[in-house]
Amino acid sequence: MKGRGWAAGFLGAIAVVALLADVLTGDRPLMVINEGSSDELSIWPLIPYEAVLVDLSEPGLLPPLSIGSNGRHWLGTDPLGRDTAAGVVAGTRIAVLVGLGSLLIALVIGIPLGAVAGFYGDEGMKASRYTLYACLLGLPLGVIYTFTSLGGADIAGEWLLLSGLLVTACLISILWIALKLLSKLVAPLKVPVGVPFDRVVLFMLELTVSIPRLVLLIGLLSFAYRPSLWTVVLVIGLLGWTPVARFLRGELLRIRELPYIDAARIGGVGEIRLLLGHALPNAIGPVAVVAAFMVGGSILAEAMLSFLGLGVPAEQVTWGSLLQQSRANPTAWWLAVFPGVLLTLTVLACNSLRGKAGDL
Amino acid sequence: MIGPGRHTNYLLRRLAYLPVSLLLLSGLCFLIANAAPGDPVRARVAVAGSRSGSQDPLSYEISYRRAAASLGYNLPAFYFAVTNAAIPDTLHRIVNVERRRTVKALAQRYGNWPQVQDYYRAVLQLAFYDPAAPAELVAGARKLLVREEADYIARQTGGMQGPAARPLLVAYRKMLAGATPQRLLYPRLYWYGLDNRYHRYLAALLRGEFGESYADRRTVSAKIAVTIPPTLLLNGLALLLVYGISIPLGMYMAYYRGSRFDRWATVLTFLAFGIPGFWVATLLANFLTTPAFGLDWFPSMGFGRIPEGTAFLTALRIRGAHLFLPVLCLTYPSLAYVARHLRSAAIKELRMPYVVTARMKGLPGTRVLWKHVFRNAAFPLVTLLGGLLPALLAGSVLIEQIFNLPGMGQLLYSSAIARDWPVVTALILINGLLTILGLVIADVSYALIDPRVRLGKNTPR
Numbered sequence: 001m002k003g004r005g006w007a008a009g010f011l012g013a014i015a016v017v018a019l020l021a022d023v024l025t026g027d028r029p030l031m032v033i034n035e036g037s038s039d040e041l042s043i044w045p046l047i048p049y050e051a052v053l054v055d056l057s058e059p060g061l062l063p064p065l066s067i068g069s070n071g072r073h074w075l076g077t078d079p080l081g082r083d084t085a086a087g088v089v090a091g092t093r094i095a096v097l098v099g100l101g102s103l104l105i106a107l108v109i110g111i112p113l114g115a116v117a118g119f120y121g122d123e124g125m126k127a128s129r130y131t132l133y134a135c136l137l138g139l140p141l142g143v144i145y146t147f148t149s150l151g152g153a154d155i156a157g158e159w160l161l162l163s164g165l166l167v168t169a170c171l172i173s174i175l176w177i178a179l180k181l182l183s184k185l186v187a188p189l190k191v192p193v194g195v196p197f198d199r200v201v202l203f204m205l206e207l208t209v210s211i212p213r214l215v216l217l218i219g220l221l222s223f224a225y226r227p228s229l230w231t232v233v234l235v236i237g238l239l240g241w242t243p244v245a246r247f248l249r250g251e252l253l254r255i256r257e258l259p260y261i262d263a264a265r266i267g268g269v270g271e272i273r274l275l276l277g278h279a280l281p282n283a284i285g286p287v288a289v290v291a292a293f294m295v296g297g298s299i300l301a302e303a304m305l306s307f308l309g310l311g312v313p314a315e316q317v318t319w320g321s322l323l324q325q326s327r328a329n330p331t332a333w334w335l336a337v338f339p340g341v342l343l344t345l346t347v348l349a350c351n352s353l354r355g356k357a358g359d360l
Numbered sequence: 361m362i363g364p365g366r367h368t369n370y371l372l373r374r375l376a377y378l379p380v381s382l383l384l385l386s387g388l389c390f391l392i393a394n395a396a397p398g399d400p401v402r403a404r405v406a407v408a409g410s411r412s413g414s415q416d417p418l419s420y421e422i423s424y425r426r427a428a429a430s431l432g433y434n435l436p437a438f439y440f441a442v443t444n445a446a447i448p449d450t451l452h453r454i455v456n457v458e459r460r461r462t463v464k465a466l467a468q469r470y471g472n473w474p475q476v477q478d479y480y481r482a483v484l485q486l487a488f489y490d491p492a493a494p495a496e497l498v499a500g501a502r503k504l505l506v507r508e509e510a511d512y513i514a515r516q517t518g519g520m521q522g523p524a525a526r527p528l529l530v531a532y533r534k535m536l537a538g539a540t541p542q543r544l545l546y547p548r549l550y551w552y553g554l555d556n557r558y559h560r561y562l563a564a565l566l567r568g569e570f571g572e573s574y575a576d577r578r579t580v581s582a583k584i585a586v587t588i589p590p591t592l593l594l595n596g597l598a599l600l601l602v603y604g605i606s607i608p609l610g611m612y613m614a615y616y617r618g619s620r621f622d623r624w625a626t627v628l629t630f631l632a633f634g635i636p637g638f639w640v641a642t643l644l645a646n647f648l649t650t651p652a653f654g655l656d657w658f659p660s661m662g663f664g665r666i667p668e669g670t671a672f673l674t675a676l677r678i679r680g681a682h683l684f685l686p687v688l689c690l691t692y693p694s695l696a697y698v699a700r701h702l703r704s705a706a707i708k709e710l711r712m713p714y715v716v717t718a719r720m721k722g723l724p725g726t727r728v729l730w731k732h733v734f735r736n737a738a739f740p741l742v743t744l745l746g747g748l749l750p751a752l753l754a755g756s757v758l759i760e761q762i763f764n765l766p767g768m769g770q771l772l773y774s775s776a777i778a779r780d781w782p783v784v785t786a787l788i789l790i791n792g793l794l795t796i797l798g799l800v801i802a803d804v805s806y807a808l809i810d811p812r813v814r815l816g817k818n819t820p821r
Contacts, residue, residue: 116797145547149444152468152544210381210799211388214754215772219784222776223396300636304758307638308773323642327762330646340639348634 007349014346017089020098025086026050044338047074049083051090051317059331076334078325082317088339091319094312095346098233099295099304106294110244111287113114116254117201117245118283121277123194130189138175142168199247205242213239214301221310233313236298247290251283289353296350301342319343375804378796385792389785390561394437396781399457401428403574417502418488428455432560436552439559445546465508465568466535471543475535482528493524498570513789570786575778580786583771591760591767594683595752598690602748603741606695610702611737615729617707625699632696638758641689645762648685658685686763690755694748701744705737739810746802750795 017024026049029042048071064076064084075084146164155163183189217235254260256279264278265271305311306320319339326335404427405420428434436452446467467476486493486501493501500516505512517525517532564571570580639804649658650821659682670678709715710733718728757769764770768787775783 040633063789073420101471144442148442149545149547152444152446153541154469206377206799208382210377210792211385212750212754212795213790215788215791217771218757218776219392222784223392223779223781303636304638307642308761310776322383323639326646327642328648333646334644336639336643340636340643343639344635347636348631351630351634 007352009243010345010349011353014092014349015095015096021089021093025083025089029300044071047083047085047089049086051086052082052315053080054080061329065336069199076332078322078332078335079329084322084334084338087317088319088342089315091322091339092342094229094306094316094318095299095302095343097229098236099299101233102237102240102298103232103291103295106241106244107291109238110241110286111248113201113204113241114248115247115252115275115283117198118249119256119279120195120254120271121198121256122196124256125195125197125271126192128183128190128192130183132193132195133174133189134172134176134179138172139168142171145171170200182305198249201245205245206243208239211239215306216310217301217305218310221305229312232302236301239297240294240354243290243294244287248283248287252279253287255279255283286358292350292353296347299343299350300347316347361431361677369455371804371807374800374807376810378800382793385789385796386562386565387558389789392788393561393781393785396779400574400781401431401433402456421488425455426458432557435560436550436556437558438556439552439554441550441552443548443550444468445543445548446473446541447548448473448477449548449550462506462508468544469508469510469539469541470535471540472535472538475531475538479528479531482531485522486528490524494522496779497522497524512514549736559707565789570784573775573780575775575780580782582701583783584768587766587768587771590765591753591756591769594686594690594756594760594765594767595749597683597687598756599748600695601687601691602694602698605691606699606702607741609695610699611706611729611734613699613703614710614737615725626703629696629700632692635693637689637693637755638762640692641685641759641762644685644689649763653677658682665750682763682765686759686765689762689817690752690759693755694751698741698744698748701740702737705740706733709733709737711816739806742806742809743802745805746799749798750791753791753794 023030025047026046027046029044032042060080061079062073064074066073066076073083073085075088077083078087089238142164145167146160150160150163150167179189213236216239217232219340220235221231261274261279264274269278302311303318303320303323306318307324309324312318312321319342322335322339326332329335395636401424405424425434433455434453441449448467451460451464451467454463463480465474466480467473470476483501483504483780487498487505490498497520500520504513504516507516513532517529520529570584572578573580573583609625609629615624616622644658706729715728715733718732719725753769756767757764757772760767760769761773768790772784772787775787
């Protein structure tokens, strides 16, 4: 599908709808001018129904374009009298939330890992052995101590985090000083070695990729008594950072061979500034495209989960839950068609953005 | 030929990921099973037909403890435990989850384990083992067993009077007086050895025992084994169709690049890749399997029962009618994906000089395509296979649910809804195992096919 314009425009429209969901739907007027007087003017939302508003006064399952108690049901209703159009708008909001939320988490994890693995590799960043050992020992010990000892005391969450960070930092510093003093006697400790960023990140990649995402989500969500959308967002984000990291790593592997990086290095730019200021800005562009693909995937995953009835509370309406309702009422084709069309268009838009990179 | 050193090294490294990933996955499943709400010991006691706790608490206690011991719940959770000095190494012997939580909170607040232990023992004694105690004291003691808030305990013990309550009050005051909360800050490492729950879980897994289902006490392996053939048939057919159709499609799309066929095929594969499989499945199931619109062409339920002795063609027709729609919905997204990948790989190959040379030598175009270009363009197909298997399995969860096929996906869903943890964790483990296997096979095959990979040269991967 050519024409990148339509995809970006469509996704922008989706985001706008999600943002303005409360203005677009609702069963109360938005504004009433000259209330009480004879020329009272009330401004209603575009879809004069609330998504979760159950309307048992009419028989349920009204087809599209039928008149309801508040106005026309443009896309029909479900068995409980909830307006489908309002439900589609509510579903849009949830889709945008899930898509952007999991994207944020995946980027926060994937970009640093991919950048460091690609640019420094296994030999790029050098540190003396005592520094490495101090960090490797200090970090896990500090974290463990935070959870076992500090976690047992009755302190609030933020203080726990703060004190944990403090303890970990102190531990690493003490170990560093001790090992540095020891290195005066034991010579091998002073040797600068390459920090194996690439190996560690590749290992983490392999492990994360081997976790079955949907199956794990089904298992996790079913045992939470109060299903929450944030669990879905968190798990999708935690498992979805791999394509971002892989792609960024590949890009940086290519970029670090370019002459301008060497020129900057000779000019005296430090390694970290080299990565952040010189290499990363060039590599980020294509990553945005991979990220767009990930958004489509997570919206699809959320739709699958709510289709199965997991992940969102029962009364919340999403595209997937509307599809599930259509299974019980096959004659109500509007419940199956409209949310599905919207879902399809969203996924196609995300795919087409990715396709522009020439990958697919 | 280069000696065995370099490429066996690569293969061994790839294969080493398998046990590591499996170990981590089993640990994850163990964590999920442990963190799941609900008390399996209670479920077992209820099923065993013991009298409920409200009628005869003492004998319920005894049977609870016996059931816990037989299930191994009085063992520590892991090979070792890292805690603070306020918590003893024998905390796991308290099997009841709520009581353990209470005792742990008390120990962490006051820090003096012996006094906390005496206090709790006094509470237990008053709650169950003192027949002469007045009823309200017994009731109060039973409440104290599971409440750990300091002001609640103070209120409750303040209201207790009488000789029966004296040991409890004395122990409570000793616990408060001798509090050493600073012990919380010292770390402790307790070593438990092989006798722990995780080791038993792992050993059972390696033997192939997944435990018993909570729902109907059948073994989990029996329940899963029944569902494997339908899922295998569904996914196997889908895999065959995906590769069978997408290979010629992708290659010819590349060969006739730019033609009307290619343009149409590109648009169609783009749409097929984007349109969600489960939506199409829902639409097809709604319209074609129910009499709602009069198009009741396909059966809606299950797998199709084939009576004994039917002719092969009839059996095929019945099976085919049931499987046609599910396989269609499962196949078309992956088909589009593989075809497009193959097309782009083949286009790259077709530009290479060796193709021009072959054509100039007089070889017909299709022969060049299939004998030479295909072998080079097929490399990504192997790696795609690794990702295809978990995608198909995940997809079949929804497809089986929609078309009512009694497969592994349907079992996962129904067990998850029924909170049947042994089955759910076993299925997660099996799915993870198949995912890892798929990835490892893909990587190893890729290394075997492409000598450049295992010799460490740059590959166009």
